[in-house]
Each structure stands twice: as structure tokens, then as C-alpha cells.
Amino acid sequence: MKTDIKSLTLDELKAELAKMGEKAFKAGQIYSWLHKRGAVSFDEMTDISKNLRENLKNSYVIHNCSIEKKLVSMYDSTVKYLFRLHDGELIESVVMKYKYGYTICVSSQVGCKMGCRFCASGIAGFIRNLEPSEILSQIYTAQRDLDIRISHIVMMGVGEPLDNFDNVTKFLAMVSDENGLNIGMRNISLSTCGVVTGIYKLMEKKLQLTLSVSLHAPNDEIRSETMPVNNKWNIDTLLKACRDYTKATSRRISFEYAMIDGVNDSDECARQLASRLKGMLCHVNLIPVNSVKERDYKKSKEERIRSFIKILEAKGINTTVRRTLGSDINASCGQLRRGETNRE
Numbered sequence: 001m002k003t004d005i006k007s008l009t010l011d012e013l014k015a016e017l018a019k020m021g022e023k024a025f026k027a028g029q030i031y032s033w034l035h036k037r038g039a040v041s042f043d044e045m046t047d048i049s050k051n052l053r054e055n056l057k058n059s060y061v062i063h064n065c066s067i068e069k070k071l072v073s074m075y076d077s078t079v080k081y082l083f084r085l086h087d088g089e090l091i092e093s094v095v096m097k098y099k100y101g102y103t104i105c106v107s108s109q110v111g112c113k114m115g116c117r118f119c120a121s122g123i124a125g126f127i128r129n130l131e132p133s134e135i136l137s138q139i140y141t142a143q144r145d146l147d148i149r150i151s152h153i154v155m156m157g158v159g160e161p162l163d164n165f166d167n168v169t170k171f172l173a174m175v176s177d178e179n180g181l182n183i184g185m186r187n188i189s190l191s192t193c194g195v196v197t198g199i200y201k202l203m204e205k206k207l208q209l210t211l212s213v214s215l216h217a218p219n220d221e222i223r224s225e226t227m228p229v230n231n232k233w234n235i236d237t238l239l240k241a242c243r244d245y246t247k248a249t250s251r252r253i254s255f256e257y258a259m260i261d262g263v264n265d266s267d268e269c270a271r272q273l274a275s276r277l278k279g280m281l282c283h284v285n286l287i288p289v290n291s292v293k294e295r296d297y298k299k300s301k302e303e304r305i306r307s308f309i310k311i312l313e314a315k316g317i318n319t320t321v322r323r324t325l326g327s328d329i330n331a332s333c334g335q336l337r338r339g340e341t342n343r344e
């Protein structure tokens with residue numbers, strides 16, 4: 001089988017070329033074609049000799065994403081992509097425009113094992129992990145297609161990034177490498193549903209990225225009901241890991257809280273949440289839940305959201321409500337892939 005060349009770091013590529021009897025600087029040129037210029041074929045690499053290009057083709061493959069579907073929001077020019085991978089699997093990415101630049105939301109797995117009840121990503125189960133090249137290609141393909149530079153990344157697409165730890169951390173190293181896109185860790189967020197072992201492993205790497213934790217409930221009763229991962233690591237265990245993480249990295253954690261009508265949005269829930277998060281270096285991001293066709297969860301009423309914010313802020317917890325982008329194109333949470341695989 002041919003090696004996936006886009007998943008090799010520059011050092012790995014140098015070692016591979018040395019084995020072929022080539023000079024190290026050629027690895028730099030190839031790396032730059034792949035990761036700076038988003039080349040999708042060896043033939044684009046015009047400053048590489050034809051002979052070397054042919055040799056490369058014999059041993060390596062460039063895995064790209066092809067655009068299966070592209071939806072552009074009429075409201076806010078958010079773009080949602082459904083990408084097809086080399087083995088035919090489908091993944092989603094979303095590009096959002098903010099004042100400070102373009103942010104891409106990337107997927108880390110095909111499907112998901114975590115089974116959060118309100119989320120469309122895992123309804124059809126888990127298929128496989130994405131390779132570093134496949135996470136990178138989502139960015140490269142979107143940049144080429146839209147003719148833009150992406151400045152921020154959120155790992156909040158389909159999949160649980162900490163359940164694909166090695167590939168995700170390799171991706172992070174490559175995307176922040178100055179020989180590639182050179183996107184600073186401070187411009188990257190990684191979201192987890194609460195895989196505690198993964199949080200500790202990530203902590204050891206002491207990255208300057210923002211860790212988002214999908215909390216979505218103030219107590220174990222509600223959380224276990226909506227997020228099966230809570231049966232493995234309950235809220236106390238998760239929050240302890242978050243405190244340890246902040247201590248080790250000095251980074252503020254962002255807690256995601258999907259507001260679900262009648263499930264987790266009472267004033268009592270807000271009070272419980274505030275007391276659990278007391279004293280933590282954190283931020284709460286409220287997300288009015290998106291209705292998913294297969295589930296009957298509904299968005300909280302405006303009045304509930306306002307009251308929730310008031311209670312949290314009164315306790316000194318910094319709180320924001322996520323702005324909804326791309327609401328006309330099902331821009332969130334595995335909905336597009338779900339719609340597509342359903343039809344097959």
C-alpha cells in the first residue's frame with residue numbers, strides 16, 4: 001500500500017527522502033507544495049524533477065477531499081461542505097466569516113461513538129478515525145475553493161477529537177508548523193464531550209489552544225440522560241480534570257452548554273451550574289440547541305436563556321450565547337452528512 005504523504009511531518013518526510021537517496025531540501029519543497037500551497041497532485045510540483053515526481057507517485061499517495069456538496073448561506077455567507085474522502089466516506093466542514101477572519105470547523109472522525117442524544121453526528125454510528133491528512137485537507141480544499149486564507153480552526157465538527165488523539169495532535173502540530181499553514185495554537189479550539197483520559201494526555205502537551213468542554217448539564221442525572229460519556233466520567237471527575245488542565249496550562253476553559261427546552265434550562269439548573277463552576281478560570285457558552293430531525297429536543301425559549309445568563313453572571317461567571325450562523329443550510333452537528341447518507 002502507498003504511504004499517505006500528507007500525513008507525514010516535515011521531519012518524517014526528510015527521513016523518507018533520505019531513504020530514497022534524495023536531498024533534505026527537496027522534502028522542504030514537497031512539504032511546502034502540500035501544506036502551504038495545497039497541491040492535490042505530484043504533477044503540480046513543477047520545481048521537482050519529473051523523475052522524482054514519478055518515483056514519488058510509485059510509493060506515495062496524496063489523499064484529498066473532493067467537494068460532494070457545497071451550501072452557501074443566504075444570510076451570512078457561511079459555507080458548508082460535504083467532502084468525499086478517498087475511500088468514499090463523507091465528512092463535513094463549515095467555514096464562517098467573522099470580523100477577525102475566516103474560521104473553519106473541521107471533523108475529526110467519520111461518525112462518532114459518543115452517542116450524545118441531541119447530536120446528529122453519531123446517529124449512524126462510528127465508521128473510522130480521520131488521518132492527519134484528512135483533517136488538513138478539509139482546510140486546504142476550502143481555502144482553494146473560496147480563495148481565502150483561514151486564520152482560525154475549531155475542532156467542533158463530526159467526531160470526538162480526543163477519541164482520535166494521536167492523529168488529532170499530529171494534525172495540530174502540522175497545521176501550526178511554520179512550514180505549513182502556520183496557524184497559531186491560540187487561534188485553535190478543540191472541543192471534547194469529556195473524555196477525561198484524553199484531557200490529561202492533552203494537558204501533558206501544554207498546548208496554547210483553547211479547550212472547549214461540552215458540559216450541557218449541571219448534574220449527573222441530566223448529563224447521563226443526554227450524554228452517555230457521563231457514565232464513564234461523571235461531572236466531578238470531568239471538572240477535576242478541567243481544574244488540573246487549567247493549573248497546568250494557565251488556559252481558560254470554555255464550557256459549552258446546549259440549552260434544551262425543559263431539559264436543562266431551569267433557573268435551578270443555572271444555580272447548580274454556577275455553584276459547580278465557582279472559582280474556575282472558565283467561560284460558559286450557551287448554545288440554543290439545534291433541532292435534529294431524529295430527536296425531539298427543542299431550543300430553549302428566549303426568556304429562559306436570558307434568565308440563565310443573569311444567574312450565571314450574578315455569580316461572576318462569564319457567559320455568552322453562541323451566534324447562530326448558517327441556520328438555513330443545516331450548518332451544524334452532522335446534519336448534512338446525516339441527510340446524505342440517509343438517502344443512500
Ligand code: SAH
Pocket residue numbers: 114116118119120155156157158159160161191192193194212213214256258287288289290291292333
Ligand atoms: N465531540 C466533541 C466535538 C463536537 S463539537 C464534543 O462533543 O465537544 C460540537 C458541539 O456541538 C458540542 O458541544 C456538541 O455537544 C454540540 N452539539 C451537538 N449537537 C448539537 C445540537 N443539536 N445543538 C446544539 N449543539 C449541539
